[in-house]
Amino acid sequence: RKEVEQDPGPFNVPEGATVAFNCTYSNSASQSFFWYRQDCRKEPKLLMSVYSSGNEDGRFTAQLNRASQYISLLIRDSKLSDSATYLCVVILNAGNNRKLIWGLGTSLAVNP
Amino acid sequence: DTAVSQTPKYLVTQMGNDKSIKCEQNLGHDTMYWYKQDSKKFLKIMFSYNNKELIINETVPNRFSPKSPDKAHLNLHINSLELGDSAVYFCASSHTPGLSAYEQYFGPGTRLTVT
Numbered sequence: 001r002k003e004v005e006q007d008p009g010p011f012n013v014p015e016g017a018t019v020a021f022n023c024t025y026s027n028s029a030s031q032s033f034f035w036y037r038q039d040c041r042k043e044p045k046l047l048m049s050v051y052s053s054g055n056e057d058g059r060f061t062a063q064l065n066r067a068s069q070y071i072s073l074l075i076r077d078s079k080l081s082d083s084a085t086y087l088c089v090v091i092l093n094a095g096n097n098r099k100l101i102w103g104l105g106t107s108l109a110v111n112p
Numbered sequence: 113d114t115a116v117s118q119t120p121k122y123l124v125t126q127m128g129n130d131k132s133i134k135c136e137q138n139l140g141h142d143t144m145y146w147y148k149q150d151s152k153k154f155l156k157i158m159f160s161y162n163n164k165e166l167i168i169n170e171t172v173p174n175r176f177s178p179k180s181p182d183k184a185h186l187n188l189h190i191n192s193l194e195l196g197d198s199a200v201y202f203c204a205s206s207h208t209p210g211l212s213a214y215e216q217y218f219g220p221g222t223r224l225t226v227t
Binding site for chain 1: 152153154155156157160168202215216217218219220221
């Protein structure tokens, strides 16, 4: 099983739709989680951190499910500008080592 | 002002050559990173430096050597370039990494093509 897995998509949704992505991780010792957004041929940019209690930023909601070992990103009222690849990042502390593990990303296309 | 800058933006070179990519950040961050993103879009961390000291060194060929002259700069030197080195290389920076301090700011990337 891969350390971090995401459905690559693409997810094609109409404007205004609600869409959700999951990101599963294999190591239960994973401790920090983030969602990044990457536009085509651009650098990744932090979208939001994922807190244990869940957190919301405007139309975006991130949640963590430790029991099932996944994080989720929900986008409400999708805009054309939300079209991008969404990458999850998992931080794993293993003794003196720290691992940043990136998912392959989920591609979202919001259509007019 | 550019927060994390990389030069060059594009680099086309032949197999066997040696090349360097430079990275600078003006955010006052203590930690800098190099990533490789291949054609399949997989983003893989290569190195991380904290206050000029190497803290993450993933399994990469020793043809890749990072150099950090100060905490605002992290350069990547690649010897004997191979076709498989073709990728986009991203530099990033963050504050000293605690578990909650991994917000990374990325440079625009350097698209390396080895022919």
